[in-house]
Amino acid sequence: MELKPPEKIGTMQTSRYGVCDVIQAQYEMSPYGIAILLQNNGELISVLSVNLDSAHKLGDNEFWVKTWSENEQITSDAIQSELFEDTGIRQKTGYVEAQLWRIKQIMFQVIYEVYGEFRSVIECKTKEEARERFYGNCARYGGSGWDNFSDEEKDGLFREGSYTFSNGEISVAFFLEK
Numbered sequence: 001m002e003l004k005p006p007e008k009i010g011t012m013q014t015s016r017y018g019v020c021d022v023i024q025a026q027y028e029m030s031p032y033g034i035a036i037l038l039q040n041n042g043e044l045i046s047v048l049s050v051n052l053d054s055a056h057k058l059g060d061n062e063f064w065v066k067t068w069s070e071n072e073q074i075t076s077d078a079i080q081s082e083l084f085e086d087t088g089i090r091q092k093t094g095y096v097e098a099q100l101w102r103i104k105q106i107m108f109q110v111i112y113e114v115y116g117e118f119r120s121v122i123e124c125k126t127k128e129e130a131r132e133r134f135y136g137n138c139a140r141y142g143g144s145g146w147d148n149f150s151d152e153e154k155d156g157l158f159r160e161g162s163y164t165f166s167n168g169e170i171s172v173a174f175f176l177e178k
Contacts, residue, residue: 009103014038015073016043022083024103026053031056034041036063036103046074050098054091061103062087068096075099098107163169 006025014020016116022035036048050066067075078084082104089100135154 010081012038012078012082012083014045014077020045022078022081023165035061036065038078047069048074048078050093052093052098058100059102063103064091064098065101067099097169 006023008021009024010022011019012022012125017038017040019040021041023039025035025037035051036054038045038048048065048071049063054064056108065071065075067079079086079101083100085104087100090097091100140155
């Protein structure tokens with residue numbers, strides 16, 4: 001079985017290290033186990049997951065979480081990030097318990113319409129990817145109207161989730177749905 005290469009699945013705010021990239025990888029000796037790594041500027045900060053032999057068959061995007069010792073604060077930050085959900089399943093490992101979490105399948109959609117008629121949906125796995133696609137399509141179809149916005153105004157429109165403009169011939173609306 002071929003192992004999947006590590007993939008960035010999002011970012012999260014941590015209380016100690018600021019914003020960290022969340023990387024999904026696989027354990028070398030267990031191709032079915034998901035390893036969740038946190039990196040800050042490319043440097044490994046923490047390994048959120050723990051590789052366990054388990055009677056519980058892991059489902060899609062499920063992984064065991066090390067919630068004890070040096071991981072106590074980082075697991076609190078991780079669950080608040082809304083990238084993960086706690087399944088409520090626990091497994092004893094020595095004197096502690098590992099928690100079974102699942103990666104939430106958050107899908108952002110950038111939708112655009114021309115003259116009110118649906119044209120396409122672009123599905124994005126991360127908010128960063130959705131932002132790039134949203135900005136790219138707004139710049140492509142919005143011309144100088146989009147270029148006149150400051151970065152703060154563009155971020156505001158992205159958070160708001162829509163931008164509608166008309167360039168004389170084409171009216172295009174973009175919506176971001178989560």
